[in-house]
Amino acid sequence: MYGMTAPRLVVGLGNPGRDYEETRHNAGFWFCAGLAQSWGATLSLESRFHGFVARSPRGVWMLLPQTYMNRSGQAVSALARFHRIAPAEILVVHDELDIPPGQLRLKFGGGMGGHNGLKDVTSHLGTQDYWRLRIGIGHPGDRNEVVNYVLKPPRREEQAEIDTAIERAIDLWPLIEKGEWSAATQRANTKSRPNSP
DSSP: OTTOSOOSEEEEOOOOSTTTTTSGGGHHHHHHHHHHHHHTOOOEEEGGGTEEEEEOTTSOEEEEEOSOGGGHHHHHHHHHHHTTOOGGGEEEEEEETTSOTTOEEEEESOOOTTOHHHHHHHHHHTOSOSEEEEEEOOOOSOGGGHHHHHTSOOOHHHHHHHHHHHHHHHHTHHHHHTTOHHHHHHHHTSOOOTTOO
16 A cells, blocks of 8 residues: 555654744654664664664664754755655654644644645655654644643643643554554544543
């Protein structure tokens, strides 16, 4: 099936620097930090790839672009070109306004929903055909407040929901790593019920 190859690159989207590290827009960074820890890997700054890079025991690359969100594609394309990684072998992890905190969506291709990081990645790769793991952060209810909203930390109860969703996402990694995207998608897109195992 198209787009069903195992991933060779995981990209977490966010903004660099202490001013942004706790903001909603950095949910992709939060996921990658947890996943790297589960790998036992250390993220190291590599200037040629414009970001922090790590590698899993099975050889999957991880990238946290340090270019700011709206230039994320510069880092992604640099690493992908160097290691000859096809767009369909890339998983981009990002915050998602249209999903409530605590929920995830995993999908291949599709639109960018106004997300500046996805727009730049798509522009640099020349295609929308890559995997996305969307981490719900909720919507402020007013589109004029979106920029202010994503650049602020979540409320305490929202952070707890997001953290739980990220833990669920990290638990999906063994499926994703094997290219079992259908099973991973089904599990990611099904909201866990309270008190469920």
